[in-house]
Amino acid sequence: MKAVFFAVLFAALVLLLGCSSQPPAGQAPTGKLVLLVSDEEANIGDFSSVNVTFDSARVFFEDENKGFKEMPLNDAKADLVQLIGENALSVGELQLEAGRYSKIELNVKAIEAYLISGDLADVKIPSEKLQITRPFTIDANTETKFVFDIQVVKKGQTYEYNLMPNIAKSGVVGKDLAAGEVKEVKEAKPEKPEEPEAKPPETAGDADGKKSAEAACTESGGTVITSFCCTSAGDFPNSCLIGACGCGPGDSHEVKTCDCGESKCFNGKECIAQGV
Numbered sequence: 203m204k205a206v207f208f209a210v211l212f213a214a215l216v217l218l219l220g221c222s223s224q225p226p227a228g229q230a231p232t233g234k235l236v237l238l239v240s241d242e243e244a245n246i247g248d249f250s251s252v253n254v255t256f257d258s259a260r261v262f263f264e265d266e267n268k269g270f271k272e273m274p275l276n277d278a279k280a281d282l283v284q285l286i287g288e289n290a291l292s293v294g295e296l297q298l299e300a301g302r303y304s305k306i307e308l309n310v311k312a313i314e315a316y317l318i319s320g321d322l323a324d325v326k327i328p329s330e331k332l333q334i335t336r337p338f339t340i341d342a343n344t345e346t347k348f349v350f351d352i353q354v355v356k357k358g359q360t361y362e363y364n365l366m367p368n369i370a371k372s373g374v375v376g377k378d379l380a381a382g383e384v385k386e387v388k389e390a391k392p393e394k395p396e397e398p399e400a401k402p403p404e405t406a407g408d409a410d411g412k413k414s415a416e417a418a419c420t421e422s423g424g425t426v427i428t429s430f431c432c433t434s435a436g437d438f439p440n441s442c443l444i445g446a447c448g449c450g451p452g453d454s455h456e457v458k459t460c461d462c463g464e465s466k467c468f469n470g471k472e473c474i475a476q477g478v
Contacts, residue, residue, distance in 0.1 A: 230299045230300060230301075231299075231300045231342035231343065232297045232298060232299055232300060232340075232342065232343075233297070233298060233300050233340040233341050233342055233343060233344045233345070233346060234295055234296070234297055234298075234344070234345045234346065235261065235273075235295060235296050235297075235298050235340060235346050235348060236292055236294075236295045236345060236346070236347045236348070237259060237273065237275075237292070237293055237294050237295065237296075237306070237348055237350060238290040238291060238292050238293065238347060238348065238349045238350065238375075238384070238386065239254075239256075239280050239282075239285065239290065239291055239293055239308075239349070239350050239351070239352060240285045240288075240289060240290040240291070240349055240350075240351045240352070240371065240384070241282040241283075241285040241286050241289075241351065241352055241353060241354075242286075242351055242352070242353040242368045242370075242371050243286055243287075243353070244353040244354055244355050245353075245354050245355055245356040245363065246282060246283060246286060246353070246354050248317055248318060248323075248354075248356070248363075248444070249282075249283055249315055249316060249317055249318065249323065249354065250283065250316050250317065250318050250320070251281050251283050251314075251315065251316050252281060252282040252283055252313070252314075252315040252325065252354055253279060253280070253281050253313070253314045253315070254279070254280050254281075254282060254310055254312075254313050254352075254365070255277050255278070255279050255310065255311040255312040255313075256275040256277070256278045256279075256280070256293050256294075256308060256309065256310060256311065257275060257277065257309045257310065257311040258272060258273060258274050258275050258309045259272075259273040259275060259294065259306055259307060259308050259309065260272060260273065260306070260307040260309075261273055261296070261298060261303055261306055262303060262304050262305045262306070262307075263301065263302070263303055263304065264301070264302035264303055264304045264337060265301075265302075270307075271296065271298060271299075273294055273296045274294070275293050275294040275309075276294070277311060278293035278294055280293060282352060282354065284387070285387070288382075288383055288384055288385040289385055289387045290349050290384050290385065290386055290387065291386070291387055291388075292386060298340045299340070300340050300341060300342040301339070301340060302337060302338075302339055303337065303338055303339070303340060304335060304337050305333055305334060305335040305336065306333065306334055306336075306348065306350060307331055307332065307333040308331070308332040308333070308350055308367075309331060309332075310327060310331075310332065310365070313325045313326075313327075313365060315354075315363070317443075317444060318443070319440070319443045319444065319446050320432075320434050321432055321434070321444075321446065321448065321449065322449075323361070323363060324361065324362045324363065325354060325362075325363045325364070325365055326362070326363070326364060326365065327364070327365050327366075328364050328366070332350070332352065332365070332366070332367045333367060334350060334367045334369050334372050335369075336369060336372060336373050336378065338373070338374045338377070338378075346374055347374065347375040347376075347384075348372075348373065348374055348375075349371070349372055349373065349374075349375060349379055349384055350367070350372055351367070351368040351369075351370075351371035351372040352365060352366070352367060352368065353365075353366055353367075353368045354366075361444055361448055415437065415438035415460075415470065416437075416438065416458065418460075418470075418471050418472055419438065419460035419462075419468060419472075419473070421472075422462075422472035422473040423462065423463070423466075423473050424460040424461060424462045424463070424466075424468055424473045425460070425461045425463075426458055426459075426460060426461075427458070427459055427460075427461045428456055428457065428458055428459065429447055429456070429457065429459040430447065430451070430454040430455065430456055430457075431446055431447035431449070431454060431455070431457050431459065432446060432447065432448070432449035432453060432454060433449070433453055433454065433455050435447065435457060436457060437457045437458040437459075438457075438458055438459060438460055438468065438470065439457070439459065439470075440467075440468065440469055440470045441459065441460065441462075441467040441468045441469075442467040442468070442469045442474065442476070447459070460473065462474075
């Protein structure tokens with residue numbers, strides 16, 4: 203009798219354990235989506251840093267009737283200057299129902315970008331959101347890595363830039379993108395670059411024998427004038443670079459500058475043709 207009892211108990215335990223490994227009734231199998239961001243070069247060479255804070259993402263089902271899934275990114279931060287080429291940074295992950303998806307939208311909370319000159323740059327998102335339409339599949343019990351590539355593009359001959367998605371370099375690693383094209387990196391918390399100290403111009407009598415900026419200006423055909431430039435700039439800033447004297451009144455001070463005349467600029471050493 204005891205043998206029969208233990209046999210029935212053993213069978214019940216096996217059945218219970220077998221059922222527990224299956225998803226609950228009515229629940230679809232899931233897979234993990236890992237979202238990475240990277241940067242196509244474009245005009246990123248103009249910057250010392252482009253720090254982007256991501257608020258959330260939306261992952262859209264291919265079946266429009268299902269809508270989308272919200273993916274919290276918890277203010278994940280990325281410096282796009284560090285993500286050029288094969289470098290990509292994970293900004294979040296989410297368990298998704300196995301199946302087909304059509305596009306991803308990235309919501310940006312903030313952008314803080316600094317030019318090589320040290321000046322704060324104006325970088326905007328034209329449509330107020332970044333989105334890439336590229337169908338992909340989430341397989342059950344599988345990790346899928348999707349790279350969302352972004353590029354910074356200058357608006358004509360202005361000092362303004364747009365942040366835009368780049369579909370050509372985006373997609374699933376191992377399918378749309380070869381595994382060798384993507385290198386996951388860990389990035390330190392981005393920091394605002396230190397502003398250079400304003401230094402007085404060198405004089406003709408400097409011990410190292412260097413020619414003063416004022417003398418370099420006049421000897422190469424320029425005229426010394428005063429202008430309002432960014433507080434980070436000293437006398438005779440490099441007018442061949444963008445932004446040295448492009449700050450607002452509250453962030454500017456009066457300094458000596460070199461007026462080289464039409465279609466010329468002062469590079470710190472001499473007057474040269476603009477664009478050389």
